Amino acid sequence: MEYKTAKRMECLPFSGIRAVMEKANKMQQAGEKIIHLEIGRPDFDTPEKIKKAANESLAAGHVFYTSNYGIPKLREAIAKWENENHGTDYEASEVLVTVGVGEATFASMDAFLDPGDEILVPNPVWLNYIHVPSALGAVPVTYSLKEENDYQIDFEEMESRITDKTKMIVVVNPSNPTGGVFSRETLEKLSEIAIRHDLLVIADEIYSQLVYDGTEHVSIASLPGMKERTITLGGFSKAYSMTGWRLGYLCAPVGIIQACVRVHQYTVTCASSFVQEAAITALTDCADDVEAMRKEYQRRKDYVVKALNEIDGISCNNPHGAFYIFVNIKRLGMTSMEVAEYLLDNAKIALVPGSAFGSEGEGYLRISYACSYEELQEACARIKKAVEELKNK
Numbered sequence: 001m002e003y004k005t006a007k008r009m010e011c012l013p014f015s016g017i018r019a020v021m022e023k024a025n026k027m028q029q030a031g032e033k034i035i036h037l038e039i040g041r042p043d044f045d046t047p048e049k050i051k052k053a054a055n056e057s058l059a060a061g062h063v064f065y066t067s068n069y070g071i072p073k074l075r076e077a078i079a080k081w082e083n084e085n086h087g088t089d090y091e092a093s094e095v096l097v098t099v100g101v102g103e104a105t106f107a108s109m110d111a112f113l114d115p116g117d118e119i120l121v122p123n124p125v126w127l128n129y130i131h132v133p134s135a136l137g138a139v140p141v142t143y144s145l146k147e148e149n150d151y152q153i154d155f156e157e158m159e160s161r162i163t164d165k166t167k168m169i170v171v172v173n174p175s176n177p178t179g180g181v182f183s184r185e186t187l188e189k190l191s192e193i194a195i196r197h198d199l200l201v202i203a204d205e206i207y208s209q210l211v212y213d214g215t216e217h218v219s220i221a222s223l224p225g226m227k228e229r230t231i232t233l234g235g236f237s238k239a240y241s242m243t244g245w246r247l248g249y250l251c252a253p254v255g256i257i258q259a260c261v262r263v264h265q266y267t268v269t270c271a272s273s274f275v276q277e278a279a280i281t282a283l284t285d286c287a288d289d290v291e292a293m294r295k296e297y298q299r300r301k302d303y304v305v306k307a308l309n310e311i312d313g314i315s316c317n318n319p320h321g322a323f324y325i326f327v328n329i330k331r332l333g334m335t336s337m338e339v340a341e342y343l344l345d346n347a348k349i350a351l352v353p354g355s356a357f358g359s360e361g362e363g364y365l366r367i368s369y370a371c372s373y374e375e376l377q378e379a380c381a382r383i384k385k386a387v388e389e390l391k392n393k
Contacts, residue, residue: 011134017127017352020340024350035371035379038350040176040323042241042370044296047289050240053281057274064273068265069257070097070249071276077283078249082234086208086219088227090251096260097276099268101206101235101248104260106132107267108202108231108250111259113138113167120161120169124326124357124364126176126204141166144360147317147328151180155189162193168200169193171220174207177357177366178326179319181211184218191223200256201230206248207322209239209290212298215320221251228253231260238323239290240282245275297323300369300376307380308367313387323370326354330363332390339390340365347386349379 020038028034069075075092082088098104105128113119115137121129123142133140143158145151171190173182182190194201203220211217221230235248250260264270304325305318316327329339336353343349343365354361369376 008135008137012131017356020344020350020352024344027344027348032348034344035349035375035382037367037369037371037376037379038352040238040368040370041243042238042293042323043372044241044293046241046245047282047286049285049289050242050278050282054274054278057277062273062277066270066273066276068261068270070095070271071273071280074276074280074283077280078234078251081283082219082232082251086205086217086232087222088219088232088251090227093254094251094257096250096252096257096264097271098235098248098250098264099271100237100246101204101233102128103264103268104233104235104248104250105129105202105204107260107263108233109133109138109168110136110263111256112200116165117167118163118165119167120158120199122170122172122175123359124177124354124361125170125172127357129170129172129204130358138167139165142358142360145175145178145180146360147178147326147364150317151175151178152183152186153190155193158190159193162197162199166197166199168202170202170204172204173220174211174217174319174321175324176207176322177324177352177354177361177364178317179322179324180317181215181217181319181321184216187218187220188223191220191226194229195225199229201226202233203230204233206233206235206238208234210294210297210323211321212294212301213318213320217321231256236279236282239293240286241293242279242282245272245278247271247275247279296373297369300373301325303373304367304369304376304380307377308383311380311384311387313391314383323368325367325369326361327351327365327367328363329365332387334390336362336365342390343383343386346389347382349382349386 075095079090232251236242340353352366354364
């Protein structure tokens, strides 16, 4: 039988990140020692208190459906955590528990974007923000985040991209893939634009707890006039090392929650009951665990930034958030895909070509430093050797 997929599938290519990972895994299965710097997956185990809470929930027989919105106690805990850490004033009724931030992203856009609507999206950016609106028939319009501007927004460019079809703006803060953190001044200017043009804002803050060098993280929903038009996305995968648990959330006014929950009802119904109960423990009893991991990421980042900038032919900014470094490889005279393939084939290092994150990512590679310090030391030594060999060809 010949299968003909829906036309919208043309807008959903396979992930460039996962493509690198699949090739690297095949090489590893063939016996090659690959260092994985391509995936945003913490190498830490989930804190023991969280696992214990999940086991206790299972043992108590909490294995059934929950409310579509999520367990009430978790919604209360999320609202409280957001308010205490981000200066917002959410109520539990303004929280929807989702299956990871990926589902929260989809629900937020599916609930509000009609075919032909335009959505402003950073470039470079986590690829879901390009392909999901495209599959919905909406039009992602990009605004540039450039290294020379420390990945802050060029507001003259952004304003020039706004039309009468623009409905939403996406803000990823801290950024995947650059590790950049928007300053308070940047977010205040962005808020003024969103209010003046009456736009909704999707604020992806999944990495908000992972900031370094004394950098301030500002939640845009905490700024005057912004809560009513902001959908804040958060989750447990990164800061709590719970990637496989698949739990996220969105916070927004009740009217927005009511729209998003309808998408949620017809896709996943609810997040896993025992995972939700474990997440309450994460929010209320694991701040020390998160801080220990954050300090280790700081140590890794400092080492890798210094080591990479000592390699002739490549360079990088010092990122202040997430666990990514965007490495400038433009002086090598090759595309980001060519350099990524060269490093995988010759140095046995898996990285993501910047082009996977949009046109502004060309000329860069994304490194994830969410692996061990020792692996990062070995990776930097291999990169140095490979770049030297490449330059001498």
